[in-house]
Amino acid sequence: MNPRFDPDLLLMEVNGLTVEFDTPDGTVHAVTDVSYRLHRGETLAILGESGSGKSVSVQAIMGLVPSPPGRIAAGSVMFQGLDLVSASRTEVNKLLGSEIAMIFQDPLSSLNPVFPVGWQIGEALRVKDGLSRADARARAVDLMDRVHIPNARKRVRDYPHEFSGGMRQRAMIAMALAQDPKVLIADEPTTALDVTVQAQIMDLLDEIQRESKMGLILITHDLGVVASVADSVLVMYGGRIIERASADDFYAKPAHPYSQGLLASVPRLLSDMGRLQPIDGAPPSLIHLPPGCSFGPRCPHVAQECLTDRPHLVEVPTRPGLAACKRMGKF
Amino acid sequence: MSLLEVRDLVKEFPLRGGIFNLTQNKVQAVSGVSFDVEAGQTHGLVGESGCGKSTVARTILRLHKATSGSVFLDGRDLLALSGRELREARADLQIIFQDPFASLNPRMTVRDIVGEPLIIHKRASGDELRTRVDELLDQVGLDTGFANRYPHQFSGGQRQRIGIARALALDPKLIVCDEPVSALDVSIQAQVINLLKDIQKERGLAFLFIAHDLAVVRHISDVVSVMYLGRIVETGPIHEIYDNAQHPYTQALLSAVPEPDPQTERTRKRLVLTGDVPDPIDPPSGCRFRTRCWKATELCANETPPLVDPGIGHAVACHYPEPLAVAVEVAARSGEVAVRDPFAMGS
Ligand SMILES: Nc1ncnc2c1ncn2[C@@H]1O[C@H](COP(=O)(O)OP(=O)(O)OP(=O)(O)O)[C@@H](O)[C@H]1O
Ligand SMILES: Nc1ncnc2c1ncn2[C@@H]1O[C@H](COP(=O)(O)OP(=O)(O)O)[C@@H](O)[C@H]1O
Ligand code: SF4
Ligand SMILES: [Mg+2]
Ligand SMILES: [Mg+2]
Numbered sequence: 001m002n003p004r005f006d007p008d009l010l011l012m013e014v015n016g017l018t019v020e021f022d023t024p025d026g027t028v029h030a031v032t033d034v035s036y037r038l039h040r041g042e043t044l045a046i047l048g049e050s051g052s053g054k055s056v057s058v059q060a061i062m063g064l065v066p067s068p069p070g071r072i073a074a075g076s077v078m079f080q081g082l083d084l085v086s087a088s089r090t091e092v093n094k095l096l097g098s099e100i101a102m103i104f105q106d107p108l109s110s111l112n113p114v115f116p117v118g119w120q121i122g123e124a125l126r127v128k129d130g131l132s133r134a135d136a137r138a139r140a141v142d143l144m145d146r147v148h149i150p151n152a153r154k155r156v157r158d159y160p161h162e163f164s165g166g167m168r169q170r171a172m173i174a175m176a177l178a179q180d181p182k183v184l185i186a187d188e189p190t191t192a193l194d195v196t197v198q199a200q201i202m203d204l205l206d207e208i209q210r211e212s213k214m215g216l217i218l219i220t221h222d223l224g225v226v227a228s229v230a231d232s233v234l235v236m237y238g239g240r241i242i243e244r245a246s247a248d249d250f251y252a253k254p255a256h257p258y259s260q261g262l263l264a265s266v267p268r269l270l271s272d273m274g275r276l277q278p279i280d281g282a283p284p285s286l287i288h289l290p291p292g293c294s295f296g297p298r299c300p301h302v303a304q305e306c307l308t309d310r311p312h313l314v315e316v317p318t319r320p321g322l323a324a325c326k327r328m329g330k331f
Numbered sequence: 332m333s334l335l336e337v338r339d340l341v342k343e344f345p346l347r348g349g350i351f352n353l354t355q356n357k358v359q360a361v362s363g364v365s366f367d368v369e370a371g372q373t374h375g376l377v378g379e380s381g382c383g384k385s386t387v388a389r390t391i392l393r394l395h396k397a398t399s400g401s402v403f404l405d406g407r408d409l410l411a412l413s414g415r416e417l418r419e420a421r422a423d424l425q426i427i428f429q430d431p432f433a434s435l436n437p438r439m440t441v442r443d444i445v446g447e448p449l450i451i452h453k454r455a456s457g458d459e460l461r462t463r464v465d466e467l468l469d470q471v472g473l474d475t476g477f478a479n480r481y482p483h484q485f486s487g488g489q490r491q492r493i494g495i496a497r498a499l500a501l502d503p504k505l506i507v508c509d510e511p512v513s514a515l516d517v518s519i520q521a522q523v524i525n526l527l528k529d530i531q532k533e534r535g536l537a538f539l540f541i542a543h544d545l546a547v548v549r550h551i552s553d554v555v556s557v558m559y560l561g562r563i564v565e566t567g568p569i570h571e572i573y574d575n576a577q578h579p580y581t582q583a584l585l586s587a588v589p590e591p592d593p594q595t596e597r598t599r600k601r602l603v604l605t606g607d608v609p610d611p612i613d614p615p616s617g618c619r620f621r622t623r624c625w626k627a628t629e630l631c632a633n634e635t636p637p638l639v640d641p642g643i644g645h646a647v648a649c650h651y652p653e654p655l656a657v658a659v660e661v662a663a664r665s666g667e668v669a670v671r672d673p674f675a676m677g678s
Binding site: 049050150164165166167194195196197198199200202203221222223224225226227228247248251252261262263265266267268269270272273275276277278279280282283 | 549
């Protein structure tokens, strides 16, 4: 087990989180009944294919669900005794950025093109901590050093377009770290980056996490990235969590047929796989979800009961962890 | 003679400078690339963003005008052809793109999209056209009942199947696949990879398969070439490259790919490169990788290493090729490249 992960120190508890969007085609059930806990020093990976509800599930934590058309239909997010879902905007805003920070797949969209990167990193500190211009710049240089942006003293004046993709992501991380958050949410932080740069950024996050013991929620669709950094894994499908386990248990013994299908369909770098075993069909529409198991129409083990009753997350019989499948132990 | 022979291909994109800028800047996107694709085989082309993979593909297809070099398909130099000869040769050479949506005309039905090449090349019309399109749709696993729908009514994986059906219409000898599965989710990606492999077996097709996902390339290719900044740095049969890479860039690239297995990840050594890829407007002299290489010497700055086999069974463009185990030791001693040893991190 990872020594930075402290399972006794609960940081955040998400309970029954449900998010819907009203669209002309009907209600999109983007996230349904999502519950999990994040602990100090823990890296929790949310794994799933596109459209499975990963991003919306954390946008709900950050108050980023656009409303309308979106609404948090149910659930709570408890952080430091406060429910981020029902608390007032001002209370929540005090926490966001300082205690909970977020980085995105595309740093360009969150950096302002007309201000120097260093100024943007320092700006939050000037506003929140009342630092002087000079002090804010000095702190920005420190932070840029910490995320290993070479020549920080000089580059603090550069604009976002003068940075490479990897450097921009470092700058975003520096900005997120400015307030020393307890929770960092990273939504596909390396998806747009080359694999050698991805390795650098994942190393950086790991280094920071070991220093600060922050909890990290890492959203990704990359099974390799999850295996290399995660302590715990949540698998989302059709807007719901369908499996929850430690990373070791998940990879050694995936319990849900969808998890098993995912692992069988991904080619490996270090070994020959023979023929890949794809999952037939395509993910469900979140507007017209099937009444029973949302994976039922694609599942090789489907039975009549799966199509009528929705499976709930239950203990996996053969190892620790939870999975939402009616037929576990029967295939 | 191989089906496709690319020789010393160079593609430079001129950049317009200011009025006072007398030195004509250019992007050296592809700088002397040579490789073969054998009939019925898959040649994988890998490398990071901007290294020139798509430019190689587009230049071969004459979507870009080559700066110099030649491209022989079945012995005919594609870059020298024109008129009817070119149109004929083009039928043997098709392309599938990464983004099936952008490459399919949104106002055409699937039937028209897939049938269009047959009409343009006057290969079929009327009932025969109908049958041929149905056969093609069937072969790529699309319901012929959907033939009258438009591209936006299909999922990403289905759209890629439409692109494949269209590419197959003229029964080509070679299909250039530029990141054909990169935009797809893993479960769908596996469907398309299997489809491509099945079609290859049935039709004896060759693929030039471009991708940045090294695991996908291993799975689908017979031969692979690794590109860095406009040049091929290492090439050979798939097992040679994945099990015995000798170029420091190939080694770093392979070691950066995380394997979906935590046990393996905890025990694997990883070479973490520092810095960024240099600007192709002003690439380093000699070996283009030298600015990020932990073994670089004066020789590397002065002489471009040729892509030759130093007696290991495949070709590598490095003055100091060596097996991974040795490279890792040297890198660790140099201190220039972080050798990440997960055990040393106390986990
Ligand atoms: N039309 C163009 N004009 C100027 N420069 C170009 C043009 N097309 C490509 N380039 C440049 O040529 C180089 C190679 O680009 P190319 O698209 O071939 O890379 P790639 O290996 O396919 O990358 P990716 O993995 O991102 O698709 C890059 O530096 C790119 O910016
Ligand atoms: N602003 C929005 N309006 C309508 N639907 C939305 C909006 N944002 C997200 N959705 C829908 O919610 C679902 C989940 O999306 P998302 O969380 O972004 O998926 P992921 O991050 O797993 O790819 C998708 O069906 C998506 O189309
Ligand atoms: S509940 Fe049934 S359909 Fe759903 S995953 Fe389990 S076996 Fe498959
Ligand atoms: Mg997302
Ligand atoms: Mg490309």
